Amino acid sequence: MIEPTTLALTGDRIEAVYEFHGDVTEAEKRANALRVEQTIEFPADLVPDDDIQRSVVGRIESIEVVDSGLVCAVVSYAVETTGYELPQLMNVLWGNSALLPGIRLIDFKLPDSLLDRFPGPRYGIMGLRDMFDAPTRPLLATALKPMGLSSERLAATAYDLALGGMDMIKDDHSLSNQPFAPFVERVQRCAEAVAKANAQTGLNSVYMPSINAPYDLLDERVEAAIDAGAGALLVLPGITSFDQMRYLASKVEVPIMGHPAFLGSYSASPTNGIAHGKLYGTMMRIAGADLSVYPNYGGRFSFTRGECRDVVANLTGPLGNLRPAFPSPGGGMTLDRVPEILEFYGNDVALLIGGDLHRGDNLAKTAANFRAAVGG
Amino acid sequence: MIEPTTLALTGDRIEAVYEFHGDVTEAEKRANALRVEQTIEFPADLVPDDDIQRSVVGRIESIEVVDSGLVCAVVSYAVETTGYELPQLMNVLWGNSALLPGIRLIDFKLPDSLLDRFPGPRYGIMGLRDMFDAPTRPLLATALKPMGLSSERLAATAYDLALGGMDMIKDDHSLSNQPFAPFVERVQRCAEAVAKANAQTGLNSVYMPSINAPYDLLDERVEAAIDAGAGALLVLPGITSFDQMRYLASKVEVPIMGHPAFLGSYSASPTNGIAHGKLYGTMMRIAGADLSVYPNYGGRFSFTRGECRDVVANLTGPLGNLRPAFPSPGGGMTLDRVPEILEFYGNDVALLIGGDLHRGDNLAKTAANFRAAVGG
Structure with a gap:
């Protein structure tokens, strides 16, 4: 178990929507694995009830059974996990989860504090x-x-x-x-x-x-x-x-x-x-x-x-x-x-x-x- | 129809192996589409029987039915299509075909004239x-x-x-x-x-x-x-x-x-x-x-x-x-x-x-x- 951490976070969060294909009874477990995989990639049981556990680890905002083989989950991430840089934003959204079977990233919303870093199309x-x-x-x-x-x-x-x-x-x-x-x-x-x-x-x-x-x-x-x-x-x-x-x-x-x-x-x-x-x-x-x-x-x-x-x-x-x-x-x-x-x-x-x-x-x-x- | 072209090519070719999943009776047509897609991306009937048609367009070296839903084709490309650069090599091997359904790149072999451009691992x-x-x-x-x-x-x-x-x-x-x-x-x-x-x-x-x-x-x-x-x-x-x-x-x-x-x-x-x-x-x-x-x-x-x-x-x-x-x-x-x-x-x-x-x-x-x- 690591020592507890206190962090100063803005509270701004990214929301990503993932589909979990396959046995719906496994979906919550898989969503819990994903929210860890995309962030701390560390055994969750070794992190105390601190700011890392509560805020840096992704958070399941909602989880819903869509049909017999499909569950949809909204997972949020502290904007700070991206370092406000595009390569790490991609990593947070889809880095290791791309390697997990039966998961698809179907939507994401970025807070203005992150979007403001990307000027987007010049014309x-x-x-x-x-x-x-x-x-x-x-x-x-x-x-x-x-x-x-x-x-x-x-x-x-x-x-x-x-x-x-x-x-x-x-x-x-x-x-x-x-x-x-x-x-x-x-x-x-x-x-x-x-x-x-x-x-x-x-x-x-x-x-x-x-x-x-x-x-x-x-x-x-x-x-x-x-x-x-x-x-x-x-x-x-x-x-x-x-x-x-x-x-x-x-x-x-x-x-x-x-x-x-x-x-x-x-x-x-x-x-x-x-x-x-x-x-x-x-x-x-x-x-x-x-x-x-x-x-x-x-x-x-x-x-x-x-x-x-x-x-x-x-x-x-x-x-x-x-x-x-x-x-x-x-x-x-x-x-x-x-x-x-x-x-x-x-x-x-x-x-x-x-x-x-x-x-x-x-x-x-x-x-x-x-x-x-x-x-x- | 464009005017015929004469090119000086080394004759060195890349060999890529693709799987075509789905109806095997369509596979030859799909392999023919792929060899064009990955190279000239131009209506093949508008290119005369010239060096572009014969050598720049990918060439089907072999095509084999593996089972009822799978055909394997070896397609070769003139090494010059890559410009001897890694980004364009990636493009020749998998650029647009990634967008085609039911195709997988399972192997490729590069001629020494291309491999020599890539030092590979330093250690x-x-x-x-x-x-x-x-x-x-x-x-x-x-x-x-x-x-x-x-x-x-x-x-x-x-x-x-x-x-x-x-x-x-x-x-x-x-x-x-x-x-x-x-x-x-x-x-x-x-x-x-x-x-x-x-x-x-x-x-x-x-x-x-x-x-x-x-x-x-x-x-x-x-x-x-x-x-x-x-x-x-x-x-x-x-x-x-x-x-x-x-x-x-x-x-x-x-x-x-x-x-x-x-x-x-x-x-x-x-x-x-x-x-x-x-x-x-x-x-x-x-x-x-x-x-x-x-x-x-x-x-x-x-x-x-x-x-x-x-x-x-x-x-x-x-x-x-x-x-x-x-x-x-x-x-x-x-x-x-x-x-x-x-x-x-x-x-x-x-x-x-x-x-x-x-x-x-x-x-x-x-x-x-x-x-x-x-x-x-």
């Missing part, structure tokens, strides 16, 4: 609407691909897409620093091509390179991109971390689009992982994404309409003082689906159509058709 | 054996906790554990920069306490702070830790990225222990994610972990004996010129299980016992009993 929906002179219409995004093309050919593609009036022309998330189109060369050519098209159209298309850089080359690549005239950045937090995205959003004065690469395994299982809305919505927004890409329902991936709605609600609903961010559904979207997608999302959406724009023999014209389809 | 098993003057015995690791204790009390705990002869005294992975024990203060006190104990015992116990730092504070915290005398670092790549760990291993001349926080969702589902051995074994080792922590079978978590064996095989088996790394099974281990655990692992293991050492009223003595139990 958000209103900022991007200003940037693209698009007060009400949906925004338009597309991707440069396929991997294997030279920088020159990607730049020619970017030029056509900008002529066609795309707001955001992003690198495919798989473009990094391959010999086919090395990063610095590519961003220079593509940014130049988009600027040339803008001079002709009078629009403000932005080129958005994919920043999936080695840790020690991040600043240098981002600087090269900004110097070349990149107008936004594509970031892959599942690979390079949510906190790196937060850092970029705090430092770089261009919009950031978060991409879901490598994150899918968190949302793939109904009995483990993190709910779609919290992962592709709240986490992306806290980490500063102005736009969050995710697979739309009915494309090549497996998200349902409900899961897409959940993402939108968390990107755009109230979250402290953080700006709302654009949902950017993609993943095998086609031009002929635009009316249906707009009916589902309304106008606060950044539509992302990649490969399908390349059907036909005039890319700029297909892109212009895409723009016309949203009334742009 | 590895032999280097750590030298460091702790432990030519044959298992190594001993333990954790400072519970969160909520002051730096002074954590340091007092570290002192006792070092007196008891622990090789590695790590911060609990949940200690970051909380007000209870702020990072810089904590690492100074704890490193000092361990040095004091070493002066008495003549041993070389190391204090291993947990580095779960915000992106922009990483270098400063690591420098503070090393300056204070920390003899190793605990890193959480599931939160701060595998590539950050690779960076640290390349830069900092102390051993690194990789911790599985936030990674559990990749290994939780038998029908999605990444096999235990590849994630907690190969990935950790490529990214430079000298030791990889994972939940032992029979503890609070859910790993099986087979999964633990898979981790060990990938930490210690042949992998280019990379040094083998120590498996460090933990997660609710107890002193009375030591003989059984050693029978399972043999001596090439770094046993990790945390809370259980705190039972009884003499921590240094319990730690000494742990050391005696491995013949140290």
Whole structure:
């Protein structure tokens, strides 16, 4: 038994909601294990009835049997357990519990004292609407691909897409620093091509390179991109971390689009992982994404309409003082689906159509058709 | 249709093995979708019969029906698709496929031309054996906790554990920069306490702070830790990225222990994610972990004996010129299980016992009993 501890705590607490799948008679025991696992990770019987036991250890606020195989528990944590830093917030919410079977993090609420530490999206929906002179219409995004093309050919593609009036022309998330189109060369050519098209159209298309850089080359690549005239950045937090995205959003004065690469395994299982809305919505927004890409329902991936709605609600609903961010559904979207997608999302959406724009023999014209389809 | 491309490729290829769960008659179609998804992510019918179609797009090397609901496919990728960088290697292996239902990455082999870019563990098993003057015995690791204790009390705990002869005294992975024990203060006190104990015992116990730092504070915290005398670092790549760990291993001349926080969702589902051995074994080792922590079978978590064996095989088996790394099974281990655990692992293991050492009223003595139990 350790000696008792007295702590000065603010009383502010995070509330996390977990599902426990399996035998409901075991759920309370499992919730008790979780509240310890996520905090002190120490035999609870060795901690006296002190401030650690009462306040640092997670607290079960409620526990409810939902059905014969599912219990839902609200567990609260002292905000101090996070040290007011994003990496440790992630650790408190989901660090070791990810290793426990049959548990899913389905919601969390953060106190203002914590949310205030995260500026969130620098531009958000209103900022991007200003940037693209698009007060009400949906925004338009597309991707440069396929991997294997030279920088020159990607730049020619970017030029056509900008002529066609795309707001955001992003690198495919798989473009990094391959010999086919090395990063610095590519961003220079593509940014130049988009600027040339803008001079002709009078629009403000932005080129958005994919920043999936080695840790020690991040600043240098981002600087090269900004110097070349990149107008936004594509970031892959599942690979390079949510906190790196937060850092970029705090430092770089261009919009950031978060991409879901490598994150899918968190949302793939109904009995483990993190709910779609919290992962592709709240986490992306806290980490500063102005736009969050995710697979739309009915494309090549497996998200349902409900899961897409959940993402939108968390990107755009109230979250402290953080700006709302654009949902950017993609993943095998086609031009002929635009009316249906707009009916589902309304106008606060950044539509992302990649490969399908390349059907036909005039890319700029297909892109212009895409723009016309949203009334742009 | 895009214009044909000619590329100069080395011919070196990565081989990845994927399981496709579900209707076996759909598997070939799904494997064909995956090989495109992971590379060009572009309608395959728009790419002519050129070097992109033949070599950049992933190639199905073999495909085999394993049972009525499972097909296994070997897909190879040109090494150039990775740009020889770890973040993009992760993207090629598992980026978007993580979002596809019913697919699991169960193995991968990298050509030497890629492995040569990753130095891997700086110390590895032999280097750590030298460091702790432990030519044959298992190594001993333990954790400072519970969160909520002051730096002074954590340091007092570290002192006792070092007196008891622990090789590695790590911060609990949940200690970051909380007000209870702020990072810089904590690492100074704890490193000092361990040095004091070493002066008495003549041993070389190391204090291993947990580095779960915000992106922009990483270098400063690591420098503070090393300056204070920390003899190793605990890193959480599931939160701060595998590539950050690779960076640290390349830069900092102390051993690194990789911790599985936030990674559990990749290994939780038998029908999605990444096999235990590849994630907690190969990935950790490529990214430079000298030791990889994972939940032992029979503890609070859910790993099986087979999964633990898979981790060990990938930490210690042949992998280019990379040094083998120590498996460090933990997660609710107890002193009375030591003989059984050693029978399972043999001596090439770094046993990790945390809370259980705190039972009884003499921590240094319990730690000494742990050391005696491995013949140290």
